[in-house]
Amino acid sequence: MTDSGPDTTVRRDQRQTALPTKITGIVFWxxxxxxxxxxxxxxxxxxxxxxxxxxxxxxRLAYSVQQSLAHTPEPSAAKLEAxxxxxxxxxxxxGIDIRVGNxxxxxxxxxxxxxxxxxxxxxxxxxxxxxxxxxxVAIYNPSxxxxxxxxxxxxxxxxxxxxLTFGAILQWVLNLILSYPFERMVEAARxxxxxxxxxxxxxxxxxxxxxxxxxINKALDFSVAQQQALREALERAQxxxxxxxxxxxxxxxxxxxxxxxxxxxxxxxxxxxxxxxAEALAGWSAADxxxxxxxxxxRLVDESTRQLLENPAEKCLRSGEIIDRMDxxxxxxxxxxxxxxxxxxAPIHDRNQRLVGAIVVFHDVGATRRMTRQLxxxxxxxxxxxxxxxxxxxxQLQIALDEMHLDNHSHALCYLDMDQFKVVNDxxxxxAGDELLKRFSRMLLGTARESDVIARLxxxxxxxxxxxxxxxxxLGVAQDLLGKTRNFHFVWQDHSFDVGVSIxxxxxxxxxxxxxxxxxxxxxxxxxxxxxxxxxxxKYRTDDNALRQRHGExxxxxxxxxxxxxxxxxxYCQSAIPSSSNTGLGRYYEILxRLVDESGALVPPVTFIPAxxxxxxxxxxxxxxxxxxxxxxxxxxxxCGETFAINIxxxxxxxxxxxxxVVSQLGASGVHRxxxxxxxxxxxxxxxxxxxxxxxxxxxxxGCAIAVDHFGSAMRSFSYLKHLKxxxxxxxxxLVRNMTSDALYHSMVEATNQIxxxxxxxxxxxxxxxxxxxxxxxxxxxxxxxxxAISDLCPLEDILKLGPQETALRPAAM
Amino acid sequence: xxxRTYRLFFGSTLLIALYFDFNAVVLGxxxxxxxxxxxxxxxxxxxxxxxxxxxxxxxxxxxxxxxxIIGRTALTFDxxxxxxxxxxxxxxxxxxxxxxxxxxxxxxxxxxxxxxxxSGVCPMVLGFKWAGLK
Numbered sequence: 001m002t003d004s005g006p007d008t009t010v011r012r013d014q015r016q017t018a019l020p021t022k023i024t025g026i027v028f029w030x031x032x033x034x035x036x037x038x039x040x041x042x043x044x045x046x047x048x049x050x051x052x053x054x055x056x057x058x059x060r061l062a063y064s065v066q067q068s069l070a071h072t073p074e075p076s077a078a079k080l081e082a083x084x085x086x087x088x089x090x091x092x093x094x095g096i097d098i099r100v101g102n103x104x105x106x107x108x109x110x111x112x113x114x115x116x117x118x119x120x121x122x123x124x125x126x127x128x129x130x131x132x133x134x135x136x137v138a139i140y141n142p143s144x145x146x147x148x149x150x151x152x153x154x155x156x157x158x159x160x161x162x163x164l165t166f167g168a169i170l171q172w173v174l175n176l177i178l179s180y181p182f183e184r185m186v187e188a189a190r191x192x193x194x195x196x197x198x199x200x201x202x203x204x205x206x207x208x209x210x211x212x213x214x215x216i217n218k219a220l221d222f223s224v225a226q227q228q229a230l231r232e233a234l235e236r237a238q239x240x241x242x243x244x245x246x247x248x249x250x251x252x253x254x255x256x257x258x259x260x261x262x263x264x265x266x267x268x269x270x271x272x273x274x275x276x277x278a279e280a281l282a283g284w285s286a287a288d289x290x291x292x293x294x295x296x297x298x299r300l301v302d303e304s305t306r307q308l309l310e311n312p313a314e315k316c317l318r319s320g321e322i323i324d325r326m327d328x329x330x331x332x333x334x335x336x337x338x339x340x341x342x343x344x345x346a347p348i349h350d351r352n353q354r355l356v357g358a359i360v361v362f363h364d365v366g367a368t369r370r371m372t373r374q375l376x377x378x379x380x381x382x383x384x385x386x387x388x389x390x391x392x393x394x395x396q397l398q399i400a401l402d403e404m405h406l407d408n409h410s411h412a413l414c415y416l417d418m419d420q421f422k423v424v425n426d427x428x429x430x431x432a433g434d435e436l437l438k439r440f441s442r443m444l445l446g447t448a449r450e451s452d453v454i455a456r457l458x459x460x461x462x463x464x465x466x467x468x469x470x471x472x473x474x475l476g477v478a479q480d481l482l483g484k485t486r487n488f489h490f491v492w493q494d495h496s497f498d499v500g501v502s503i504x505x506x507x508x509x510x511x512x513x514x515x516x517x518x519x520x521x522x523x524x525x526x527x528x529x530x531x532x533x534x535x536x537x538x539k540y541r542t543d544d545n546a547l548r549q550r551h552g553e554x555x556x557x558x559x560x561x562x563x564x565x566x567x568x569x570x571x572y573c574q575s576a577i578p579s580s581s582n583t584g585l586g587r588y589y590e591i592l593x594r595l596v597d598e599s600g601a602l603v604p605p606v607t608f609i610p611a612x613x614x615x616x617x618x619x620x621x622x623x624x625x626x627x628x629x630x631x632x633x634x635x636x637x638x639x640c641g642e643t644f645a646i647n648i649x650x651x652x653x654x655x656x657x658x659x660x661x662v663v664s665q666l667g668a669s670g671v672h673r674x675x676x677x678x679x680x681x682x683x684x685x686x687x688x689x690x691x692x693x694x695x696x697x698x699x700x701x702x703g704c705a706i707a708v709d710h711f712g713s714a715m716r717s718f719s720y721l722k723h724l725k726x727x728x729x730x731x732x733x734x735l736v737r738n739m740t741s742d743a744l745y746h747s748m749v750e751a752t753n754q755i756x757x758x759x760x761x762x763x764x765x766x767x768x769x770x771x772x773x774x775x776x777x778x779x780x781x782x783x784x785x786x787x788x789a790i791s792d793l794c795p796l797e798d799i800l801k802l803g804p805q806e807t808a809l810r811p812a813a814m
Numbered sequence: 815x816x817x818r819t820y821r822l823f824f825g826s827t828l829l830i831a832l833y834f835d836f837n838a839v840v841l842g843x844x845x846x847x848x849x850x851x852x853x854x855x856x857x858x859x860x861x862x863x864x865x866x867x868x869x870x871x872x873x874x875x876x877x878x879x880x881x882x883i884i885g886r887t888a889l890t891f892d893x894x895x896x897x898x899x900x901x902x903x904x905x906x907x908x909x910x911x912x913x914x915x916x917x918x919x920x921x922x923x924x925x926x927x928x929x930x931x932x933s934g935v936c937p938m939v940l941g942f943k944w945a946g947l948k
Contacts, residue, residue: 021932021933021934021935022933022934022935024932024933025929025930025932025933025934025935025936026933026935026937028929028932028933029926029929029930029935029937032922032925032926032929033922035925036918036921036922036925039918039921040918149835149917152917152918152921153832153833156918156921156925157833160829160925163925163929167929167932167933
């Protein structure tokens with residue numbers, strides 16, 4: 001075999017004889033036999049002929065001599081010699097010997113090796129009385145045998161020459177008609193074998209070679225076509241093999257690279273393949289595992305029951321279907337490890353859709369499960385107190401409701417809201433508030449039964465589900481809780497707090513109650529307890545006024561949201577007029593919010609603000625007011641020389657993102673410095689002085705003024721005014737309204753005004769609703785007076801478009 | 815020297831010897847054939863061996879030269895040996911024993927071998943092989 005493929009050359013063995021030569025040889029043999037036979041036949045009478053001829057020659061010699069002697073009884077030697085020569089020439093004998101008398105004539109060769117054939121010749125001497133004389137003649141020739149042998153040679157050689165000539169001619173003819181076309185065919189075959197697939201045998205001949213050539217050509221055509229088809233099939237096979245190899249490589253690399261464990265089995269669930277991840281997880285090397293039943297390699301148990309589980313591969317092979325991820329499965333490793341895994345299996349089919357094995361994929365889900373459990377815990381528990389959260393509590397409540405369908409027991413729900421929790425938070429910080437919540441939670445847990453469900457709903461609100469408990473017993477539990485809370489003193493650093501709790505109790509007597517209904521009822525009852533003075537219990541009744549009010553408040557929250565979306569919130573303003581016309585003070589407008597309800601009627605804020613405060617909707621409202629005011633100021637290029645004051649709720653003050661919102665809105669609006677003022681309720685301001693001071697400083701940097709609203713309404717130390725750099729003090733309307741009828745209130749207003757002035761702060765008196773009050777305020781020297789006696793509410797847009805209203809202050813009244 | 819060449823040589827030599835009545839040569843050829851037939855050593859192979867002196871012999875030649883003479887069974891008897899023996903016998907019969915009646919046999923053998931040498935086909939050997947000889 002050569003480097004380029006199998007050796008297709010055929011070398012003629014030099015010892016082999018060509019066919020024409022063989023034919024010729026065989027014919028030659030036959031002809032030799034025939035020739036010898038012919039020669040034998042031809043030479044069979046040759047001996048007699050030779051002998052006869054010799055005798056004839058001898059007789060003729062004798063006769064000739066006799067005749068010669070008859071005429072010339074005494075011939076001369078010359079005459080005899082001439083006679084002998086003549087006879088020798090005529091007969092061709094080798095030699096002639098004539099003895100006549102004493103004459104002896106020898107002509108030719110009479111030596112050794114020749115045979116003499118004598119004759120005695122009687123002749124008359126011519127004398128009358130003499131007796132006839134005798135002469136002796138002899139011819140000399142090679143012996144008959146010798147002549148016969150020579151004749152045989154001549155015949156055989158001639159025959160041989162003829163045969164050889166014939167053989168040569170035959171060979172030539174055979175070469176012409178056999179060898180030459182055969183050589184041509186050999187050449188064609190050689191060319192074909194060396195790659196010239198277009199070469200064909202000569203079909204033009206009209207003999208057997210032509211006939212054979214046709215068939216061979218057909219065979220070659222078929223062979224070439226087959227070869228082409230095989231070549232194409234080989235190319236396809238090689239391509240497929242390459243692609244398959246590449247796919248196999250990719251698959252193997254992928255299987256070795258992926259983090260998931262992959263095990264393949266045969267149809268009997270015996271391991272066929274394991275990737276490195278599977279080896280690491282299962283604790284088996286591939287070499288040891290291959291061939292073993294998968295159940296032996298992967299021992300799986302249920303996480304909860306610890307019962308052995310059926311192998312997913314066996315399950316898959318039995319059903320022929322994909323086995324989805326199995327959860328709560330533990331793998332028992334040979335080295336004692338236990339791993340949380342989530343195996344899945346899929347069947348493997350061959351091209352004939354016959355099931356030939358299964359593939360099992362799994363990975364360590366321990367971390368995921370732990371995280372899931374943790375997340376599940378976090379999703380159902382309050383992280384601070386460890387109690388259930390609202391979501392889980394509602395789930396437990398639903399379970400209890402479902403159980404009511406079966407056993408008809410009643411339950412009760414207590415809604416708890418801590419009193420004064422905000423005080424602790426505000427006074428001592430969030431850490432103290434958190435500690436208080438934890439201790440309160442522990443107290444609740446100590447009070448509850450094992451079957452009871454306790455949850456922290458959020459903030460300082462808790463819920464207790466008392467299972468299989470009637471209303472009276474629930475009230476007893478609530479009383480017990482109330483008592484413990486009353487005896488509970490929370491001490492934090494140098495502070496001591498008496499914490500109370502308002503409890504709303506709802507009896508769950510019907511399985512047809514829904515969770516929202518129950519929670520709303522409980523919340524309503526709790527609210528009623530708070531409204532009744534806190535630190536008490538209120539049992540839910542369906543005709544409860546508080547319920548009605550609460551229902552209304554809840555309804556207002558959604559209406560507020562719709563109003564904001566539908567742009568039915570409107571900005572109004574009420575101006576505060578300087579008490580003296582020559583103070584050089586600019587105009588001051590307090591921005592007030594009105595809502596246009598669905599029928600187009602104007603709704604005062606007292607209707608919806610409480611609901612917004614209760615359900616933490618105030619930040620959204622405050623944001624809306626800020627955006628709307630700044631947008632109006634920007635559009636109308638208003639505000640130069642005028643101050644527009646926005647009321648900011650305590651919830652917005654505590655919103656970490658509210659300040660950033662205001663700053664960004666101010667930056668985008670481009671309003672003049674000093675145009676915007678923020679009114680902060682005194683209670684909210686002092687709740688967190690540091691926070692309030694930071695807010696005031698930030699707003700001052702943006703050119704905004706700050707006013708303390710309802711200043712003086714609570715008996716507080718005013719020392720905080722040293723820390724809060726406010727611009728206005730709005731004297732509480734409660735003080736101003738009664739100042740003309742009560743000297744104490746008059747003094748308080750006066751004192752408040754003086755305090756403000758002493759601190760360098762301008763004062764604004766609210767609720768100036770009659771002329772006497774206005775006169776008293778002027779007399780005291782309050783900087784601004786605000787009230788319906790001075791100006792009515794009007795839309796802010798009108799103020800901005802039309803300019804300040806001359807009716808802002810009735811000069812005659814001041 | 816191949817067997818074919820040997821036959822050609824033998825046949826032509828025999829014919830020449832018969833033509834020129836070189837009886838000694840004829841007898842020598844007879845002796846040669848007898849020698850080959852008895853010993854199995856073929857002149858053709860010996861000549862080949864001498865010509866390849868030191869070189870690589872064809873396997874068949876080397877095997878034949880190395881093969882033992884004595885002890886062969888009839889089935890292993892060489893057809894060439896048998897042919898040599900027959901040639902010797904025929905020539906002897908025709909030129910020594912029955913010179914008058916079988917005078918043509920040596921001539922026949924000579925022509926036959928000459929023709930076999932030319933053609934490469936020796937029916938006699940073929941016949942022996944067909945009869946079962948090696």
